[in-house]
Amino acid sequence: MPKSYLSKTVSTLKPSGIRKFFDIAATMENVISLGIGEPDFTTPQPIIDAGIRSLAQGETHYTSNSGILELRQAIAHNLEHLYGVQYDPLSEIIVTVGVSEALYLSFSALLDPGDEVIIPTPCFVSYQAEVALAGGVPVEVPTTMEDHFQPNPEVIARAITPKTKAILLGYPNNPTGAVVSRENLQAIADLAQQHDLLVVSDEIYDRLVYNFEHVCFPSLPGMQERSLLLGGFSKAYAMTGWRIGYAAGPADLIKGLVRIHQYSVMSAPTISQYAALEALRMGEPYVQDMLAEYDRRRKLIHTGMNELGLPTFEPHGAFYVFPNIQNTGMDDETFAERLLKEEEVAVVPGSSFGEAGAGFVRCSYATNYNLIEAALEKIGRFVKRL
């Protein structure tokens, strides 16, 4: 057997805890999955049609590295319309292969070996890995259910060292559903200013908020020049499979992202760029319909979990609830494994999202209402039996 040729960075990277559960669930029939972090809706028809039309019209080539100009213009227009922030489509926006690639590009472009990135957790599973892959050091700062999973500026301040380069925020949050208050974001902005840090703000769930204001981080005074805004189409427009997103920020940083992007992927998928353009032009009524349905499910699952005796924070954004399962006496991995085996309901152990997620499980409500009802019944049976 030859030695492993994998780099130390890659061989020490932990596999995502989510994948492990998908792999088990995939071998079982009749599983109700609350595990998946993507909309159950298919992409709205006009968006699909725009993709097909672009193919029929011969748009089968590479585009500009940064993406087609009409799409960058539409993204800039949308950000100005929603949040009052102004980006130059020519130099301050890059279209990427989802927010996933935007994260990869951001940290590859920003970090030198050993640079630290502060990440409030629980958080999206890729954050720590993206920082580590770029040679950086992810520094987790925990958030708690008692604090409504708000990132605590004092805790962040204590984690800042001379090596800190950036703070990575992901709100509305996967997996907790927390949305950060303006006041709290302002306190983080003040810290960024004081310590000359960059803020990478992943706002992929910006349109999925329930009676709550989403504050776009770069819209805070003085923050546009020290933030990279990452946004996408996967969640609000149900376009996960199209693999399309973007980053917006100061021209010199975007130039750095484009440099890596041009050598690694060349340009985001062309048909997806045309579909995304249609999403921004025509997608709003569909976003509102999906949002209303998520909200109905959100109320059902939030109330349902609390009634089963699993204390659950009311999520104000994204499409997840994050019940605390500690009073079952099990750790989150065991809870998820037994629930899957005994009741065929898939949830994700909270510790997959950072240490602060231990003792919780993530349940997605991007799942049919009736299935959520059935899952709640099964979880109720499971919890009662314990």
Ligand SMILES: Cc1ncc(COP(=O)(O)O)c(C=O)c1O
């Ligand atoms: C917080 C967060 N950021 C980024 C992504 C990746 O999104 P995309 O499909 O745009 O790559 C996800 C997907 O689950 C997510 O939850």
